[in-house]
Amino acid sequence: xxxxxxxxxxxxxxxxxxxxxxxxxxxxxxxxxxxxxxxxxxxxxxxxxxxxxxxxxxxxxxxxxxxxxxxxxxxxxxxxxxxxxxxxxxxxxxxxxxxxxxxxxxxxxxxxxxxxxxxxxxxxxxxxxxxxxxxxxxxxxxxxxxxxxxxxxxxxxxxxxxxxxxxxxxxxxxxxxxxxxxxxxxxxxxxxxxxxxxxxx
Numbered sequence: 001x002x003x004x005x006x007x008x009x010x011x012x013x014x015x016x017x018x019x020x021x022x023x024x025x026x027x028x029x030x031x032x033x034x035x036x037x038x039x040x041x042x043x044x045x046x047x048x049x050x051x052x053x054x055x056x057x058x059x060x061x062x063x064x065x066x067x068x069x070x071x072x073x074x075x076x077x078x079x080x081x082x083x084x085x086x087x088x089x090x091x092x093x094x095x096x097x098x099x100x101x102x103x104x105x106x107x108x109x110x111x112x113x114x115x116x117x118x119x120x121x122x123x124x125x126x127x128x129x130x131x132x133x134x135x136x137x138x139x140x141x142x143x144x145x146x147x148x149x150x151x152x153x154x155x156x157x158x159x160x161x162x163x164x165x166x167x168x169x170x171x172x173x174x175x176x177x178x179x180x181x182x183x184x185x186x187x188x189x190x191x192x193x194x195x196x197x198x199x200x201x
Contacts, residue, residue, distance in 0.1 A: 002029070003108040003198035004101055004124065008116035009131035010160050011153065012141030014176040014183060018131050019112045021184055026191055029104035031097055033113035033121060040092045041066050047092055054084065090119055097124060108198040117169050118161050127197065129190065130170035133177050135163060 009015045022028040041048045043064040051066070052059055055074065061067045075082040101109050101124065116122050133141075135157060142153040167173060172193075174186045 002101070002104045002106060003194065004126050005108055005110050005194055006116045006122055006125035006128045007110055007112045007131065008114060008128065008166065008170075009133075009176075010114070010135075010138050010163065010166075011156050012138040012145065013131045013133050014141075015112055015114070015131050017180060017183060018174070018176075018187060019110060021187055022110055022191065025184075026187075027106055028191075029106040029109045031100040031104070031109060031111045033093060033097060033111065033115065036096045036100070037089065037093050040089060040096060047088060050088060051085070055081075094119075094121065094124070097121065108194045114160070117166060122169075127171045127194070128169065129172045129174065130166050131176050132163070132167065132173050133175070137177060 007015060007018060019030045019032070023030045041051065048060075048066060051071070055071070059067055059071055059074075071085075075085055097111060101111060111121065111125055113119075113121050116125075116128060122128055138157060139150055139153045142148055142156070143150055146153075172190055174183065174190070176183050
């Protein structure tokens, strides 16, 4: 099985830029926890049926897919419902992540997850990398990219693990405040390091 690196970072930190570079330029297999989280609740899935039974049919859109804004609002206002949903989905997501990592054929594989440390997903990898930027930069980028208000971005930030705690827990940290070239240069260096770890694994 390939050596595994977990990449995380808050909203607007640049995780996608980092993983796109590793996938396209370095040919590294990327397993994206967000994509898997969407797949486990696709129309026809047992998880989606369970969610509908629990919350009622207003949790579905007309096409039968999950009404994400509605569900987000529900769990945002109810810690009990949030816990119920996490207990249902997190084990399913974890199962799919493990399967995808096992299929990886590159020298090492990357699991990218915004909740790497908040869930037990960090236990699935050998090393962790934090893509880090100050909160002010996160908010600016999130507002520009996702067309959200400053208040919305701040609310999302408030639900994520504090930046300082992520910094303490990560094995490696990339400062992504600068140019895209600076990000790539740091990734080049770490890529070599990870190839070395993978050889000795």
